[in-house]
Amino acid sequence: MSEAELEGRLHPLAVLVYARRFVGASLIPVFALIISLGTRVFVPLILAVVLVGLPLAVLWWWRFRYRVTGGRLEVRSGLVNRTTRVVPLDRVRGVDLTAPFFHRLLGLVKVEIEAAAGGREKAELALAAVSRREGEALRERLLAGARVEVAAEPPALYRATPRLLAVGGLLSGRYLLAPAAVVGVLFNLADDLPGSLVERGTEAVIDRVPTGATGITATVVAGLVLIGLLAVAGSLLVDWGFTVRAEGDRITAERGLLTRRTVSIDRGRIRGLDVSDTPLRRPFRLAGVSAIAGGVRRAGGRTVLAPVIRGGDVGPLLRAVDSLAPDPADPLIAHPRSARGRRFLRAVPVPAVATAVAIVLGWWWAAVAGLALTAVMALVAIDRYRQLGHRFDGRRLSLRGGSLLRRWTELDPAEIVSFELRRSPSQRRAGLATVVLHLGEGAGSRRALDAGEEQAGPLLAELHPRLFAPLVRQSL
Amino acid sequence: MILREPAEALDPRMRTVWALEGAIGAALLALAVAVTVVVLVVQDASTAAWIVGIAGAAGVLVCALGLVWLRPRHDHAYFRYEVTELGLYVARGWLWRRWQVVPHARIETVDIKSGPLLRAFGLVAVQVATAAAGGGTEIPGLEPPAADALVADLARRAGIEDER
Numbered sequence: 001m002s003e004a005e006l007e008g009r010l011h012p013l014a015v016l017v018y019a020r021r022f023v024g025a026s027l028i029p030v031f032a033l034i035i036s037l038g039t040r041v042f043v044p045l046i047l048a049v050v051l052v053g054l055p056l057a058v059l060w061w062w063r064f065r066y067r068v069t070g071g072r073l074e075v076r077s078g079l080v081n082r083t084t085r086v087v088p089l090d091r092v093r094g095v096d097l098t099a100p101f102f103h104r105l106l107g108l109v110k111v112e113i114e115a116a117a118g119g120r121e122k123a124e125l126a127l128a129a130v131s132r133r134e135g136e137a138l139r140e141r142l143l144a145g146a147r148v149e150v151a152a153e154p155p156a157l158y159r160a161t162p163r164l165l166a167v168g169g170l171l172s173g174r175y176l177l178a179p180a181a182v183v184g185v186l187f188n189l190a191d192d193l194p195g196s197l198v199e200r201g202t203e204a205v206i207d208r209v210p211t212g213a214t215g216i217t218a219t220v221v222a223g224l225v226l227i228g229l230l231a232v233a234g235s236l237l238v239d240w241g242f243t244v245r246a247e248g249d250r251i252t253a254e255r256g257l258l259t260r261r262t263v264s265i266d267r268g269r270i271r272g273l274d275v276s277d278t279p280l281r282r283p284f285r286l287a288g289v290s291a292i293a294g295g296v297r298r299a300g301g302r303t304v305l306a307p308v309i310r311g312g313d314v315g316p317l318l319r320a321v322d323s324l325a326p327d328p329a330d331p332l333i334a335h336p337r338s339a340r341g342r343r344f345l346r347a348v349p350v351p352a353v354a355t356a357v358a359i360v361l362g363w364w365w366a367a368v369a370g371l372a373l374t375a376v377m378a379l380v381a382i383d384r385y386r387q388l389g390h391r392f393d394g395r396r397l398s399l400r401g402g403s404l405l406r407r408w409t410e411l412d413p414a415e416i417v418s419f420e421l422r423r424s425p426s427q428r429r430a431g432l433a434t435v436v437l438h439l440g441e442g443a444g445s446r447r448a449l450d451a452g453e454e455q456a457g458p459l460l461a462e463l464h465p466r467l468f469a470p471l472v473r474q475s476l
Numbered sequence: 477m478i479l480r481e482p483a484e485a486l487d488p489r490m491r492t493v494w495a496l497e498g499a500i501g502a503a504l505l506a507l508a509v510a511v512t513v514v515v516l517v518v519q520d521a522s523t524a525a526w527i528v529g530i531a532g533a534a535g536v537l538v539c540a541l542g543l544v545w546l547r548p549r550h551d552h553a554y555f556r557y558e559v560t561e562l563g564l565y566v567a568r569g570w571l572w573r574r575w576q577v578v579p580h581a582r583i584e585t586v587d588i589k590s591g592p593l594l595r596a597f598g599l600v601a602v603q604v605a606t607a608a609a610g611g612g613t614e615i616p617g618l619e620p621p622a623a624d625a626l627v628a629d630l631a632r633r634a635g636i637e638d639e640r
């Protein structure tokens with residue numbers, strides 16, 4: 001089967017992208033130059049950009065070519081040292097199209113190609129800027145093997161409404177804590193800025209903070225509202241119009257307000273699905289869904305399928321991706337009561353000891369806070385135990401654990417690369433063991449924490465009967 | 477007990493290898509203590525030198541006992557492996573015990589490795605890697621013929637071409 005050759009260069013406007021990158025990289029040194037030498041360096045700087053940066057970018061663009069031919073992708077680049085990278089198409093694991101804000105202004109996309117290299121390391125190729133049409137054609141061509149032709153745009157499996165995203169941002173630890181991170185970065189930068197600008201600014205703000213009871217209340221309320229607004233804005237910005245579609249053998253997720261990002265994964269690479277939530281989201285029956293996929297560069301092998309989704313919509317989404325997926329609401333086999341003691345032992349001692357120390361030292365405020373924290377951690381420990389569970393329905397394994405970040409996972413046992421059983425001294429005393437299932441190719445591992453000894457063996461034997469039949473003790 | 481234990485033990489010479497490794501570690505620690513004491517004496521801090529010397533000597537003694545005598549015996553006694561029909565089964569550790577089962581079909585590479593210490597005792601280590609970073613395992617001390625037989629067996633069962 002010989003398909004038409006696809007060959008090309010980056011879009012001519014890529015020169016602007018390169019030039020912008022050059023400007024971006026030299027921004028800080030330029031800033032330093034301007035500060036130390038004054039504005040008279042402007043003209044030479046602009047000349048430097050026009051005479052050096054632009055020709056370099058043009059040269060780079062001119063020397064960059066890609067070609068899809070004979071079942072492989074070739075990318076040639078480099079000004080002095082010519083590099084040719086060849087990736088066989090059957091090694092291509094995923095093609096991501098991203099449109100950062102600057103690209104979107106010019107109608108371009110960035111193409112990132114993930115390929116499995118021999119061995120464990122991954123190869124990545126990026127085409128800095130091509131037209132959107134060309135990017136999509138390239139993606140079709142590179143993933144052709146896994147592609148079933150779909151006539152119209154397939155229906156969405158999940159679509160985030162702005163309201164859902166706003167609520168999700170408000171109830172998400174990540175976005176709520178983001179302002180703190182921004183403040184941290186600002187204070188880090190403060191040391192580099194001249195004239196202690198930030199310190200003076202902070203002092204000026206602090207001087208204006210009201211001191212009366214109503215004033216303080218108003219300030220705190222205003223601060224909370226601001227944090228909430230920022231969280232909502234962050235969620236809307238990152239996940240705007242989040243849409244998941246099944247295109248034949250591929251699942252495609254598209255998202256983003258300014259930077260539009262399209263991520264696709266082969267169904268065949270999906271090892272399982274995660275559904276996670278937090279105590280903030282649980283009362284509102286909201287959760288997040290991600291796919292566990294091997295051979296992708298994303299953190300922990302997880303690809304987000306839904307940043308925030310209503311509890312009732314989770315089941316249909318899971319089954320649309322994996323038709324055999326069990327329902328997360330199905331009851332699981334609980335782990336033995338002795339596991340509860342171990343959860344307490346992990347959660348309570350540190351705050352309890354801190355409280356005791358505070359009492360001995362007579363720090364009453366710290367003691368009260370410590371006592372409250374101890375009580376909260378005890379509740380968390382109880383919940384952590386209550387969430388523990390596993391169940392194998394003959395085709396899919398369900399696991400659940402965690403409390404502050406609760407995660408339910410479903411796995412296809414055929415995708416497990418290796419099995420492990422761990423037992424610590426305290427688990428031995430409690431008659432417990434942890435089953436660890438390694439998933440491979442960067443997809444990480446999942447575990448059944450503190451399963452009973454009389455549960456762990458049979459579970460392993462169910463997951464891979466022929467492998468474990470000779471290993472599991474018959475006399476239980 | 478959940479799973480039955482694997483059948484095979486490591487070569488008894490592994491105890492000596494580990495003991496030597498421990499002895500080297502303990503010697504380095506002793507050297508560090510000695511240097512500190514000398515420096516303190518030169519600096520005319522004789523009280524500190526005494527304290528560091530006595531505490532250090534005790535620490536070195538405990539470490540040496542653990543590393544040279546206890547750990548090698550313990551690690552050897554609790555390491556077991558077995559090649560079953562469908563997988564490689566390895567168990568290690570006493571207090572923190574781990575049982576690993578790697579299906580042959582999931583093995584990607586089988587390597588034989590030997591450092592200078594292992595070579596001095598005529599031993600080699602067999603490393604088994606899978607597609608999962610935490611999914612591989614190692615058998616640290618075998619005689620070369622036994623290791624060759626094991627590697628050939630594993631490679632055959634895993635369907636890896638023998639490149640030797």
